[in-house]
Amino acid sequence: MSQVNEPAAEVILEARNITKRYPGNVALDGVTFRVYRGQVNVLIGENGAGKSTLVRILAGAEMADEGALFLEGRPLALHTPRDAAANGISIVYQELLALTNLKISENIFAGREICHAALFVDQAAQNQRSAAALRHLRKPMDVATETGRLSLGCRQVVEIARALDQGSRILILDEPTSALSVSEAESLFEVIADLKRAGVTIIYISHRLHELLHLGDRFTVLRSGRVVGESTRATATRAWIVERMSGRKEGANDASTAISPARPAVLTVSGLTLPGSIGDEAAQAALHDVSFDLFEGEILGVYGLLGAGRSELVEALAGLRPIASGAVAIRGQNVRTGSVRDALRAGMVLMPEDRQRDGLFPELSIRENVVMAAKTGPILLRDEETKRVRKLAAELHIAAKDIELPVTTLSGGNQQKVLLARCLMCSPSVLLMDEPTRGVDVGAKAEIHGILRKLAAKGLSIVFTSSEIEETQALAARVLVLCQGRISAEFSRAQLSDEGLFTAASPSVAAAANPATARPAGGPA
Amino acid sequence: MSSVTPTQPRAKRFALASARVVLLLLRARAILVLLLLLFLFSALVPEFLTANNLSILTKHVAIAALLAVGMTFVVLTGGIDLSVGSIAGLGGMVAGYLLTQGVSFGGATHYPPVAIVVLLTICACLLVGALNGWLVAKAGVAPFIATLGTLYIARGAALLISNGKTFPNLGGAESRGNAGFPAFGQSFLWHVPTPVWMMVALFAVAWVVATKTPFGRHVYAIGGNERAARLAGIRVAQVKITTYVFSAFCAALVGLIIAAQLEAAHPATGESFELNAIAAVVLGGTSLMGGRGSVTGSLIGAFVIGVLADGLVMLGVSEFWQIVIKGVVIVLAVGLDQLQTRLQARILPYLTTASIEEGHS
Numbered sequence: 001m002s003q004v005n006e007p008a009a010e011v012i013l014e015a016r017n018i019t020k021r022y023p024g025n026v027a028l029d030g031v032t033f034r035v036y037r038g039q040v041n042v043l044i045g046e047n048g049a050g051k052s053t054l055v056r057i058l059a060g061a062e063m064a065d066e067g068a069l070f071l072e073g074r075p076l077a078l079h080t081p082r083d084a085a086a087n088g089i090s091i092v093y094q095e096l097l098a099l100t101n102l103k104i105s106e107n108i109f110a111g112r113e114i115c116h117a118a119l120f121v122d123q124a125a126q127n128q129r130s131a132a133a134l135r136h137l138r139k140p141m142d143v144a145t146e147t148g149r150l151s152l153g154c155r156q157v158v159e160i161a162r163a164l165d166q167g168s169r170i171l172i173l174d175e176p177t178s179a180l181s182v183s184e185a186e187s188l189f190e191v192i193a194d195l196k197r198a199g200v201t202i203i204y205i206s207h208r209l210h211e212l213l214h215l216g217d218r219f220t221v222l223r224s225g226r227v228v229g230e231s232t233r234a235t236a237t238r239a240w241i242v243e244r245m246s247g248r249k250e251g252a253n254d255a256s257t258a259i260s261p262a263r264p265a266v267l268t269v270s271g272l273t274l275p276g277s278i279g280d281e282a283a284q285a286a287l288h289d290v291s292f293d294l295f296e297g298e299i300l301g302v303y304g305l306l307g308a309g310r311s312e313l314v315e316a317l318a319g320l321r322p323i324a325s326g327a328v329a330i331r332g333q334n335v336r337t338g339s340v341r342d343a344l345r346a347g348m349v350l351m352p353e354d355r356q357r358d359g360l361f362p363e364l365s366i367r368e369n370v371v372m373a374a375k376t377g378p379i380l381l382r383d384e385e386t387k388r389v390r391k392l393a394a395e396l397h398i399a400a401k402d403i404e405l406p407v408t409t410l411s412g413g414n415q416q417k418v419l420l421a422r423c424l425m426c427s428p429s430v431l432l433m434d435e436p437t438r439g440v441d442v443g444a445k446a447e448i449h450g451i452l453r454k455l456a457a458k459g460l461s462i463v464f465t466s467s468e469i470e471e472t473q474a475l476a477a478r479v480l481v482l483c484q485g486r487i488s489a490e491f492s493r494a495q496l497s498d499e500g501l502f503t504a505a506s507p508s509v510a511a512a513a514n515p516a517t518a519r520p521a522g523g524p525a
Numbered sequence: 526m527s528s529v530t531p532t533q534p535r536a537k538r539f540a541l542a543s544a545r546v547v548l549l550l551l552r553a554r555a556i557l558v559l560l561l562l563l564f565l566f567s568a569l570v571p572e573f574l575t576a577n578n579l580s581i582l583t584k585h586v587a588i589a590a591l592l593a594v595g596m597t598f599v600v601l602t603g604g605i606d607l608s609v610g611s612i613a614g615l616g617g618m619v620a621g622y623l624l625t626q627g628v629s630f631g632g633a634t635h636y637p638p639v640a641i642v643v644l645l646t647i648c649a650c651l652l653v654g655a656l657n658g659w660l661v662a663k664a665g666v667a668p669f670i671a672t673l674g675t676l677y678i679a680r681g682a683a684l685l686i687s688n689g690k691t692f693p694n695l696g697g698a699e700s701r702g703n704a705g706f707p708a709f710g711q712s713f714l715w716h717v718p719t720p721v722w723m724m725v726a727l728f729a730v731a732w733v734v735a736t737k738t739p740f741g742r743h744v745y746a747i748g749g750n751e752r753a754a755r756l757a758g759i760r761v762a763q764v765k766i767t768t769y770v771f772s773a774f775c776a777a778l779v780g781l782i783i784a785a786q787l788e789a790a791h792p793a794t795g796e797s798f799e800l801n802a803i804a805a806v807v808l809g810g811t812s813l814m815g816g817r818g819s820v821t822g823s824l825i826g827a828f829v830i831g832v833l834a835d836g837l838v839m840l841g842v843s844e845f846w847q848i849v850i851k852g853v854v855i856v857l858a859v860g861l862d863q864l865q866t867r868l869q870a871r872i873l874p875y876l877t878t879a880s881i882e883e884g885h886s
Contacts (some may be wrong), residue, residue, distance in 0.1 A: 100834065344758040361749035363816040372746055373757035376739045423755070446527055 002298065012201050013058070013076075013089070013170055018067035022052050027053040029066070034218075035170065040192060040202045042212050045222035045245050045441075051205050055172050058203070059091035060084035070285055088169035092159045092176060094454040098240040100148030105130035107147050107164045116276050133161040136194075138187045157184070160191070171195065172203040175439065176240075177211060184305075189215060207240050208440070210470060221245050263329070266461040267294035267317075267348070267430045272326035274309075274485075276317055287312055288485045290326070294430060294463060299456045301476025302465040307504050308467035308482040311353055314432040318350030318464070319343035332430060347429035349373065351419050353438060355463075359419045366393075367403040374425040392421040396451055403417070413444025420451070430454070433464040437471065449475050469498050481505050551865040555809050555825040555858075562693045562829065566836035566864075573839060580718060585722040586831035588779050592802035593809070593823040594731045595775030600806050601735075603748040603815025604661055604668035606769060609776040610798035612650045614791075615779025618683040621692030621790025636701035639649075643709070647777045653679050654773025658766030663798040668831040670768075676799070683792040711784030720782045726777065727758035731820045744768060748815025804851070805830055808858045810865075820848055829854070 013035040020028040021172045028050045035041045045051045056062040058069070060078035071087055078084050084091075098105055107121070108130045130143040139157045147155060156176060163171055173192075177185040192202055192215060206212055210218070219236045221229035221244040229439035248388040274286040287309045294300050304310045315321045317328060320339040328337050328346075335346035343349070352358035361369055367389045389403050396417045400410060407418055416437065423431055436452065437445040452475060456462055466472045472479055473496055481489040481504040489504035550557065567574040592609050619758045623642045627634040637645070653675055660671035699701035712719045737742040743764045746754040755761050779798070784790045808826030811818025833854065837847045 318756070340756060340758045341760070350756060352753075352756060358750075358752045361746050361753055361816070363749045363812075364745060368742065368745075370740070372754075372759075378739070379737050380739060380742065426758075 002237040008387070009036065010037045012072055013297035015054065015058060016068050016072045017052065018057060018064045020050075020057065020062070026225050028057075030067070031222070031225065031227055033227065035201060035203055036218050037201055038196060038199050039217035040204050040215050041220070043203060043205045043220050043222065043243055044212060049220055049222040049245070050225040052174065055174055055203060057203065058084070058170075059089060059172055063089075080349070085166055085168075087488070088167070089172070090163040090166050090170075091172040091174065092163050092391075093174050098144070102147055104134075104141060104147055104150075104158050105142050105143040106131060107158055108143075108165055110162075112166070113418065117195045129165055130161065133165045134158075134501075135308060136164060137191050139184075147170065157188075160188070164195075168200065170201045170203065172205075174205045174280045176204075177206060177208060185211070189395050194436065202332070203347075208468070208470070209241060213238060213284055221352055225325040245442070256516070263296040263298070265293040265332060266296050268329040268332070269293075269317070270327050270329075272313070272316065272328070273323045273324045274312055274321060276388065286324075286485050287316065290482075290485075292480055292487065292488055292490075294443060294461050296461055297456050297459045299452060299462045299464065299475055299477045301472045301479040302463060302482060303467075303469070303472045303479050303501055303505060304475075304482035305467065307406055308505065309485040310482055311434050312349055312485075314434050314463060314465055317343065317348055318432055319348075319428075320350070344426060346426075348432060349423045349426045349428040349430075350432040350434065351423050351436065353434035355412075355415055355438075360415060362406070362408050364407060365404045366398070366400050366407050366410065366418055369407045370403075373422050386426070389421070392424060393437045396421055396424075397447060410439075412442075413448070416440050416448060417451075420448070424455075429461065431460055433462065435466060436464050436475075445471075466499070469501050472496075472501065473498075532882075535717060548869060549867075551861065551868060552810075554861055554865075555822055555829060558808075558854075558858075559576045559825055559829050559832065561835060562832045564841070566832065570836065570839045572835065575725075576716075578835075578839075580716075580721075582831060582835050583721045583724075584718045585835060586828050587720040587799075588782065588803055589717070589801050589831055590724045590824050590827035591720075591727060591775045591779050592772075592798055593805035593827045594820055595772035596727055596799075596802040596806050597731070597809075597811055597818065597820050597823040598735070599668070599745055599772050600803075600811050600813060601748045601815055602765050602768055603751070604765065604768070605672065605803065606657060606772045607669065607672040607799050608653060608675040608679055609772060609779075609802055610795035610800075611676045611683065612653050612773050612776035612779035612794035613783065613798060614793065615653065615679045615683040615686075616646045616650045616716045617784035617790040617794050618686045618692070618792055619649045620706070620781055620784050621695055622686050624695050624697055624706055627701070630809040634785075638702055639697065639704075639706045639709075642703065642706065642733075643781060647774065649680060650773045650777035650780065654767065654770040654776075657773065658769035660878070661769065662765040666729035680792075680796075683794075687790075687792060689792060691792070693788075695784055695788045707785050707788050710782045710787075720790060721788075723778060723782070727778070728820065728824050735820045740764065742765070745816055748817070781829045801830060802827075804855050804866055807855060807862075810862060812862070814829055821822075 005427050010044060011034045014035040015031065018028050018031045018033070019026070031050065033043070033054060043051050043054065053062065057064050057078075060081045060083045063079065068289065076087060078087070078089075080307060081091075099110055102110065105126045109126045114129075127143045131140065134141050134143070137160060139154070139161075141150075141154065150158065160173070160176065176188060189211075192204075204212070204215060213236065216236065217233050219229070219231045219233075219241065220227060221231075221241060229240070231240065254307045270291045271291040273288055290309075290313060292300075295326075297448070302313060311318055312321060316323050316337070319338055319342055322338050328335055330348070332344050335348075336342040350400060356362075361372065364372075367385060370389045370392065371385050373432050375379055386403065392398075393400055393403060398410070398414050398417045398421065400414065407415060410418065420436075433452075437448050440448065449471075452462055452464075456477075464475065466475075476496075477493050479491045479496060479501065480487050481491070481501060483505055489500070491500060491504075530586065539610065563574075572578055592613070596606055616796065620642050623637055623645060624639075627636040629635070645785045657668075657672050659673050660666040660674070661668045664671075666674075690789045695706050697706055701880070708719070710720060712723055735744070746757065746759055747761055751761060765819055776795075781796055805826035807813065808829050809818065809822025809824070810826075811822060830851065833851065834847060836849065842850075
C-alpha cells in the first residue's frame with residue numbers, strides 16, 4: 001500500500017498507531033500518519049473518515065486513547081493546544097473561530113498579547129506585526145477593523161495570519177479554501193508555496209480534489225478511521241484518490257439538462273440594483289442593474305469571485321436585503337420584495353451559505369429543523385409532520401437514524417440536506433442556493449448535485465451561486481458571471497469553459513471586454 | 526458517523542440502556558428534586574402533608590409559577606424580563622386606585638365594577654409588556670437593559686399612583702357596586718384556591734402553546750438561531766413582543782391576586798419577584814441562552830422553590846439560612862444542567878448509531 005520511500009523525505013511529525021474512540025464509534029483505528037518536513041502533506045477522506053479527529057489530536061485539542069506522537073523522532077505529549085503551539089504546531093480550523101467582537105490585530109494576538117511590563121497590551125506592536133503577517137499573506141487589511149465585519153474569506157485569512165505569526169513550523173489547514181473565492185484561494189496557494197520554501201511543513205485538508213492535486217506532495221487517504229492509501233505527488237491521480245476515499249469508482253455524472261427553449265420564464269429580474277453599504281470594505285459589493293430570466297426546470301449558476309455580489313443577489317431575491325430599484329416577477333406577476341415572508345409567499349426560498357450561522361437550529365430535532373419554514377395550521381400535527389419529514393428524508397437520502405435526534409448529530413452533508421428539505425417543504429417555485437455544497441465531502445456533494453438535477457427535471461427552477469468553477473460546471477445548465485455587482489457574461493452549457501468563466505469574473509479583463517461580445521447569445525431566451 | 530458492527534450485542538445493549546437511564550434521570554432532575562424535598566419535609570415535619578398545609582403551599586407556589594410560566598417564553602427566545610415584579614406591583618396599585626378612589630368625571634366620582642377594574646389593570650400591565658417588547662424587538666435594546674429600565678419605570682409609577690401610600694380596604698362596597706374583588710385571591714372552587722386554578726389554567730394554555738402551536742415552535746427557533754429563524758420566514762419581532770406581553774399578563778394576574786388576598790395594594794408589592802421567577806425557570810432546565818427548556822420545567826421549578834421555602838419555615842430554619850439554601854439550590858441546578866449537556870453530547874453519538882438497530886422508531 002505504501003510506496004513512500006524517497007530518500008530525501010524526512011519525517012518531522014509522526015502519529016503512530018493512533019486510536020480514538022467515541023461512544024459507539026471508533027473515530028480512528030490504529031492510524032499511522034507521517035508528516036514530511038517542508039512538504040504539503042495532504043489528508044483526504046470523506047466526512048466522518050476521521051481527518052478532523054486526527055488533526056485535532058495533532059493540534060493538542062484532543063488526546064488519543066492509544067498510540068503516540070513523535071516530533072523529530074522524540075515522543076511528544078500534547079495536552080492542550082498551547083502545548084502544540086509551544087512545539088511549533090498550529091491549526092486553522094474549518095469552522096471559523098474568529099472572535100467577531102474584536103479587531104483583526106486583537107484576534108491575531110488573542111491569548112498571547114504582547115505586553116509592556118507584563119501588564120499593558122502593546123497595541124502598536126500588535127498592529128504592526130498583524131499588518132506584517134497579513135502582508136505576508138498578500139492580503140493587507142486595516143488591522144483595526146472589527147473581525148465581525150469581515151467576510152468569511154477574510155476571517156479565514158486572519159486565522160491563517162494568526163497561525164503564521166506564532167512562528168509555526170507545522171501548520172495544519174483544515175479546509176482553508178472552503179470559504180475562499182478562486183482568487184483568494186490562488187493567493188493562499190502562493191502563500192503555501194512561500195511557506196514551503198521557508199521550510200514550514202503544511203498539513204492540508206480539503207475536499208477540492210483539483211486543489212489537492214495541485215498542492216500536495218504527500219497524500220494520505222482515510223476511510224472509516226483507517227489509512228487506506230498513501231502516495232506521493234508523482235503517483236497520485238484524481239481517480240486514485242476518489243476510489244480510495246469512497247471505495248467506489250468516480251462516476252461521470254454529467255447527464256445534465258439542456259432546457260428546451262419552449263419553457264416559460266418562472267423568475268424575471270429586471271434592473272435589480274442594491275444600495276452599497278458604506279464604510280464596510282467586506283460587504284461593499286452591491287448590485288447594479290442586474291437583469292435575467294430563469295426558466296422552468298432550469299439550473300442557473302451564478303459565478304463570481306468573492307465580493308462580486310453573488311450572495312447579495314440571492315439574498316436580495318430571498319428578501320433579506322432591501323433593494324434600491326428594479327423589479328422581480330414570478331411568472332409575469334411582480335412580487336413585493338424586501339421581506340422574507342413576501343419572498344416565501346411568492347415561492348422563493350433561500351438555502352443560506354453558512355448553515356451554522358443562518359440555517360440550523362442546533363437545539364432542535366431533525367424533524368423540527370425540516371418543518372420550520374413550512375406552512376402550518378393553528379395547531380401542529382406531529383404525525384403528519386413525521387410522515388412528511390420521513391418521506392423527504394428518504395428522497396434526499398438523509399442518513400438519519402431517528403428524525404427526533406438533534407440536527408447536530410448529523411454530518412455536514414446531511415445537515416445540508418436537512419436545509420434542502422426545509423426549502424422543499426415550502427414547495428417553492430424558485431429555489432435559491434448560496435454555495436449549495438460548502439463544507440461538504442465529495443460523496444455528499446455529488447449526491448446533492450444529483451438531487452438538484454432530479455428536482456430540476458421535475459420542473460423546479462434553481463438559482464445557485466458558487467465560487468467553485470468545478471461545481472458551476474458540474475451543475476449549471478446556464479451560467480451568469482457577476483463581476484463587481486454587474487453581470488459580465490452569460491454562458492450556456494455548451495459554451496462553458498474554465499478559461500471563459502475565470503476571465504469574465506476577473507475585474508480588469510471584464511471591464512475591458514465589450515459587453516456585446518462578452519455576453520454570447522446563450523441561454524434559452 | 527459509521528455504525529458499529531454488533532460484535533458484543535449484550536454489552537452494547539447494556540451500555541445503551543444505562544446511558545439512557547442516566548440521561549433520563551438528569552432530564553427529570555427537577556421533578557426528582559421536588560419528590561426528594563416532599564419526602565424529606567413530610568418525614569421531618571408531621572403536619573407538612575396535610576390538606577390544609579398543601580393548600581397554603583400551592584397558593585404560595587401559584588404566585589411564583591404564574592410569573593415563571595410567563596418568563597419561560599421570554600427566556601426561550603433568548604431574552605429576560607426583569608420587570609415582572611414591578612408590573613405586578615403596578616397592577617395591584619392600579620386596581621387599588623380604581624377600587625378605592627374611583628374615576629372622577631362630570632364632577633362626580635364613579636366606581637367601576639370589579640370586572641372593569643380587572644380589565645383595566647390587565648391593560649395597564651400589558652402596556653408595560655408591549656413597551657418591553659418594542660424596546661427589545663424593534664428598538665434593539667438588550668433585554669436585560671430594556672426590562673431593567675421598565676422595572677424602575679413601573680415601580681416609580683406604582684409609587685406615584687398613591688404617593689407611596691397603601692390603598693387599604695379593597696373589599697369595595699355594595700353601595701358603589703364594586704364589591705367582590707377579594708374573591709380573586711381568596712375564594713375556593715372545589716376546595717382549591719382560585720389562584721391555584723389560575724395557575725393550572727395558565728399552565729395548560731402555555732403548555733399547549735409551547736408544544737402544539739407554530740408560535741411555540743417559533744419561540745424555540747428564535748432562541749436557537751435568530752438569523753435562521755428570520756430566514757425561515759418567522760416574524761421574529763412579532764413573536765418576541767408577544768412573549769413580553771404574555772409575561773406582563775402573568776405579572777398582572779399576580780398583582781391582582783396579591784392585592785385581593787391582602788385586600789390592600791402596597792406599591793412595593795412584588796419586589797424581587799422577578800428573581801424568584803428566573804430561579805424557577807432555571808431550575809426547570811430552561812437555558813438562559815434561549816432555545817432550550819420547557820414550561821413544565823418552570824412549573825416544577827416554581828414548586829421546588831415554594832416547597833423549599835415553606836418546608837424550611839416549618840422546620841424553623843432561620844430566614845437567613847433559607848436565603849443561602851435557595852442560592853445553593855440554584856447554583857446546583859445550573860451545575861447539573863451543564864453536566865447534562867456534557868453527558869448528552871457524549872451519549873448522543875451512541876444513540877445515533879444504535880437507536881434504529883434497536884427497532885426504536
